[in-house]
Amino acid sequence: MTKPAAHLTAAALVDPLPLARDLIRCPSVTPEDAGALDVLASALTELGFQCHKMEFDEAGTPSVHNLYARLGDSGPNFCFAGHTDVVPVGTGWTVDPFAANVIDDHLYGRGAADMKGAIASFTAAVARSIEDSGQPRGSISLLITGDEEGPAINGTKKVLDWLADRGEVLDACLVGEPTNPTRLGEMIKIGRRGSLNGRITVFGTQGHAAYPHLADNPITTMLRLLNALTAEPLDSGTETFQPSTLTLTSVDVGNDATNVIPADARAMFNIRFNDDHTGESLTTWLNEKLTDAANGADFDLDIQISGESFVTPPGPLSEMVSQAVTEVTGETPELSTSGGTSDARFIRTACPVCEFGLVGQTMHKADERASIADLENLTKIYRHILDHFFAT
Numbered sequence: 456m457t458k459p460a461a462h463l464t465a466a467a468l469v470d471p472l473p474l475a476r477d478l479i480r481c482p483s484v485t486p487e488d489a490g491a492l493d494v495l496a497s498a499l500t501e502l503g504f505q506c507h508k509m510e511f512d513e514a515g516t517p518s519v520h521n522l523y524a525r526l527g528d529s530g531p532n533f534c535f536a537g538h539t540d541v542v543p544v545g546t547g548w549t550v551d552p553f554a555a556n557v558i559d560d561h562l563y564g565r566g567a568a569d570m571k572g573a574i575a576s577f578t579a580a581v582a583r584s585i586e587d588s589g590q591p592r593g594s595i596s597l598l599i600t601g602d603e604e605g606p607a608i609n610g611t612k613k614v615l616d617w618l619a620d621r622g623e624v625l626d627a628c629l630v631g632e633p634t635n636p637t638r639l640g641e642m643i644k645i646g647r648r649g650s651l652n653g654r655i656t657v658f659g660t661q662g663h664a665a666y667p668h669l670a671d672n673p674i675t676t677m678l679r680l681l682n683a684l685t686a687e688p689l690d691s692g693t694e695t696f697q698p699s700t701l702t703l704t705s706v707d708v709g710n711d712a713t714n715v716i717p718a719d720a721r722a723m724f725n726i727r728f729n730d731d732h733t734g735e736s737l738t739t740w741l742n743e744k745l746t747d748a749a750n751g752a753d754f755d756l757d758i759q760i761s762g763e764s765f766v767t768p769p770g771p772l773s774e775m776v777s778q779a780v781t782e783v784t785g786e787t788p789e790l791s792t793s794g795g796t797s798d799a800r801f802i803r804t805a806c807p808v809c810e811f812g813l814v815g816q817t818m819h820k821a822d823e824r825a826s827i828a829d830l831e832n833l834t835k836i837y838r839h840i841l842d843h844f845f846a847t
C-alpha cells in the first residue's frame with residue numbers, strides 16, 4: 456500500500472484534488488479498505504467532524520469498514536453519502552491505476568469517477584463553507600461505506616441501522632455516484648429501477664441423440680420457458696420510469712458430445728423493473744408463467760432480489776440540487792431513474808435522497824478518470840447545495 460504523502464490541513468482541503476489523490480492511492484478494491492477510510496477520517500477530523508468508524512461482518516461475508524462522520528450536533532442534518540471501495544482494475548490501463556497521476560487536466564485512477572473524486576468534492580465543499588461562513592446552522596454528515604461495489608450487506612444498510620439505534624436523524628441526503636453520462640450537469644438521479652436475478656434449471660433424462668423418445672430433452676423445455684418469459688414486454692413504462700426489461704444472461708448445458716441429450720439445462724436472466732412491480736409480484740408472475748410453459752416438465756427457479764425500485768418524487772431536494780447544478784454549469788439537468796442500482800435504495804427509507812456526481816463515462820473501465828475542471832465544478836455545486844439547504 457502506498458501511504459498518503461502528507462497530512463492535509465483545513466486550508467489544503469478546500470481543493471478536492473489532494474484528497475482525491477490520497478484516496479486513489481489506497482487500493483481499496485472491495486472488500487479491502489487499504490487505509491482509504493482513515494485518510495478520509497483524518498481529513499474530516501481536521502475540519503471538526505466527529506468520526507465513527509464501524510466494521511461489520513456477517514457469517515460467510517468478508518468484514519467491511521464504514522464511516523459515519525458528523526459536523527455539528529443540531530438539526531437539520533444534511534448527509535453526503537458514498538463509497539470508498541472500487542471495482543477491480545481489470546486490464547488495458549496505460550497508467551498505474553493507483554498512482555493518481557494528473558495527465559492533460561485529468562485525474563487518472565481506479566475510483567477517480569466512481570467515486571473517490573466526489574468524496575473529495577464533498578469534503579472540499581464543506582471546507583469552503585467553514586472557511587467562508589463558519590459552522591453550519593445544523594449539521595453536515597458523511598456516510599461512507601466500503602461495501603457498495605460488493606454484496607452491500609455490511610455497508611450502508613447496517614450503518615443506517617446503527618444511526619437509527621442511536622436516534623441519529625438524516626433530513627436529506629445526496630449520494631455522489633457518477634450520474635452524468637457525458638457532461639457534468641446533464642443528469643440527477645431521483646430513483647432507480649429494481650433488480651432481480653433468476654436462475655432456471657430444467658431437469659430432463661439423459662439419452663442417445665438417435666433415440667430421443669427414450670430420453671427427455673431439457674433443452675426443448677428450456678426454450679419453451681425462455682420464450683414464455685420474453686414473448687411480451689413487462690410493461691410500457693411509468694410516469695417516472697422507463698419500461699422494465701427482462702434480459703437473458705446465460706443459457707448453458709455444458710454438453711460437448713454431439714450424440715448425447717443432456718440431463719439438465721440451465722439459464723440465467725436479469726430483470727430491471729420499475730414501480731409497476733415489486734420483487735414479490737415478479738416472483739409470483741415468474742412462477743406462474745414458467746409453470747404454465749413447463750407443462751408438467753421438472754424445473755427449478757431460484758430468485759434473488761438485489762433491490763426494489765424506488766423514487767424520491769421531484770420536490771424540494773431535487774429542486775435544490777437542480778438549481779445548484781444550473782447555477783454552476785448553466786445546464787438544466789434531467790431528473791432520471793435510469794441505470795443500475797445504488798446505495799440510495801437503502802437511504803430512501805431514512806430521508807429524501809437523490810444522486811449527483813461526476814461523469815460516468817470511464818467508471819469501471821481501464822484508464823478511469825475525472826477532469827480537474829469537473830472536480831472543481833462539482834465542489835462548487837455541492838457548496839451551493841449546502842448554502843441553499845442551510846439558508847432556510
Ligand SMILES: [Zn+2]
Nearest residue numbers: 569570603632
Ligand atoms: Zn459507485
